Structures are given as structure tokens and as C-alpha cells.
Amino acid sequence: MTEEHRVVCHLDRLLAARGLTLVQLSALTGITVVNLSVLKNDRGRAVRFSTLTALCDALACQPGDLFSVH
Numbered sequence: 001m002t003e004e005h006r007v008v009c010h011l012d013r014l015l016a017a018r019g020l021t022l023v024q025l026s027a028l029t030g031i032t033v034v035n036l037s038v039l040k041n042d043r044g045r046a047v048r049f050s051t052l053t054a055l056c057d058a059l060a061c062q063p064g065d066l067f068s069v070h
Helices: 011-018 022-029 033-040 049-059
Strands: 007-009 067-069
Touching (some): 011 033, 011 049, 022 049
Antiparallel strands (some): 007 067
16 A cells, blocks of 8 residues: 655745735746646645746745645
């Protein structure tokens, strides 16, 4: 049996703190709203470094602000 991953994405919290929507973040990063939604709702299985870098640049944060392990 495969264990579910324990990585949690905090994109919703970061967006709220910055007053941004997924559509606005998509425009800033070039990442599709669908892919951002997958991350935001903890349905992602992997994240490219280019995606992570774009998110960190747009949100002025570090990877540890975006993700934690539970």
C-alpha cells in the first residue's frame, strides 16, 4: 500500500496575506490557474524548481514558507 505524502502547501495563506488571487498569481508567474489550484488544494505530486522559484519570486518568500511536512 502506498502512503500518502505528508507535504502541505500553504499557498492559500500566502495569497491571503498578500491580497492576491490565483488569477493574479498566474499572471505574475506564468503558471496556469489550474496548476496553482492543484498546489493550493494539496493535490500536487511534484513541483518543478522553476515553478518553485517563480512562486517564491512572486510571493517574496522562501520554499519553507510555501511547504511544510506533517
